[in-house]
Amino acid sequence: MLVRGLLVVMSLLACKGEPKRSYCEALCDWAVGCAEADRDIDADAELAACLDATRASDPSCAKAEEGTIDPASAKLLSPCVTAIDDKAAAGECEPFTGTAQQVLTGTVPAACVTQAQDAVQTFEVAQSSTVESGAELCQRFADTICQRAEECILGDFGGEIPTAVTDQLGTPFDRCVEALAPVFTNDCISNDLYKAEQNVTDVNTARQAARDCLVDFAEVPCGDLLDQGSLPPQCAASQSSPDDLAAIGSAVVQIGLDYAEYAQ
Numbered sequence: 514m515l516v517r518g519l520l521v522v523m524s525l526l527a528c529k530g531e532p533k534r535s536y537c538e539a540l541c542d543w544a545v546g547c548a549e550a551d552r553d554i555d556a557d558a559e560l561a562a563c564l565d566a567t568r569a570s571d572p573s574c575a576k577a578e579e580g581t582i583d584p585a586s587a588k589l590l591s592p593c594v595t596a597i598d599d600k601a602a603a604g605e606c607e608p609f610t611g612t613a614q615q616v617l618t619g620t621v622p623a624a625c626v627t628q629a630q631d632a633v634q635t636f637e638v639a640q641s642s643t644v645e646s647g648a649e650l651c652q653r654f655a656d657t658i659c660q661r662a663e664e665c666i667l668g669d670f671g672g673e674i675p676t677a678v679t680d681q682l683g684t685p686f687d688r689c690v691e692a693l694a695p696v697f698t699n700d701c702i703s704n705d706l707y708k709a710e711q712n713v714t715d716v717n718t719a720r721q722a723a724r725d726c727l728v729d730f731a732e733v734p735c736g737d738l739l740d741q742g743s744l745p746p747q748c749a750a751s752q753s754s755p756d757d758l759a760a761i762g763s764a765v766v767q768i769g770l771d772y773a774e775y776a777q
Contacts, residue, residue, distance in 0.1 A: 530580045533587055536628055537567035537574035539597040540639040547606035548643045552653060559643055566642040571635040573628075589627035596622035609640060613716045616640065647708040650723055651701035654751070657727045658744075659689035662765050665735035669776040678775045689768045696760040697752075706753065722750035739769035 541563035549556050568574045576582040577590060600622060608619025621628070621636045628635075645653070663685040667674065674685070682688055690698075701707065707720040726748035737743040742762025752758045 530582075530584075530587075532580040533577040533582060533590065534594050535574035535577035536590060536593060536597075536625070536632070536635065537564055537571060537639075538578070539594045539601075540567055540636060541643075543597055543601040544609050544639045544643040546601055547609040548645070550604070550606060551610040552645060563639055563642045566638045567635050570638045571628075571631050573631070574635075593622065593625035593628055593632075596624035608636075609643060610645075613710045613721055616644075617710060617712060644709050647705045647720070648702045650707040650720065651698055654701070654707075654723050654727060655690055655693045655698045656686075657730050658738075658761065658765060659686045659693065661730055661733055661738060662686075662689050662768055664731075665739050666769060666772045666776075668735060669773065674772070675775070678772070682771055682775075685768060685772060688771070689765065692764040692768055693761060696764050697757065718750050719752065722747065726751050738765060740766070742766040 541560055544563055545554075545556055545560045548554050548559060573582065573586065577587070582590065607615035609616065611619070619636075619640070621632050625632045625636075666685040670678075683691075707723055708717055709720065710717050726745060730745070733745060742759070742765050744758060744762060749755070749758060752761075
């Protein structure tokens with residue numbers, strides 16, 4: 514019995530080859546890399562979640578990573594992984610962070626058709642596990658406005674706000690985030706204003722406008738933001754009504770006034 518057991522173990526070891534980069538690893542590196550280029554994320558946590566989800570979708574990934582994939586499958590896997598890595602290296606992120614149309618019509622490289630029908634399903638799992646949720650976008654929208662407001666206020670103070678001022682008012686960013694919560698962020702999250710699209714015929718205009726609004730927000734003139742509460746034109750459709758946009762602007766203007774009193 515001992516000899517037979519040893520033979521079984523030796524046979525298994527003999528069949529085990531070198532671990533290979535799996536379809537799941539390639540997809541998740543691509544997806545997370547795109548997400549990281551698009552916004553601030555916890556890349557390690559995002560990658561772990563993506564790998565868990567895609568590995569559950571495609572058991573063959575584990576075989577590749579363990580080195581137990583059969584030679585024929587390994588040969589078919591290699592060009593697929595290379596094609597994905599090439600797209601990632603070229604910064605082709607449309608299937609993950611592009612427009613709603615680009616994301617919803619995005620698919621695997623042609624070289625991955627060898628991975629059978631599971632390939633498309635696993636690709637969609639990678640998309641869904643790394644997409645920015647509506648709640649995340651709501652918070653990012655508020656945070657981005659507040660980051661710009663803080664930069665502008667810091668400029669009024671010559672780059673450094675006295676401790677006596679922050680002791681009394683807090684930082685401009687924190688004060689702004691707190692001010693936007695009741696006039697925007699809370700309702701945005703609870704109403705799922707920026708819900709991610711599920712099909713190409715039902716584009717969430719507010720979500721797409723919010724994403725467009727944030728692209729170059731760091732370039733918004735301080736006078737427009739702090740003095741007028743004016744957001745760029747592409748931000749207009751990010752809200753349910755013009756009144757909502759005006760409420761955001763008014764809140765930011767008030768933040769600026771709170772600190773302007775001490776900057777004189």
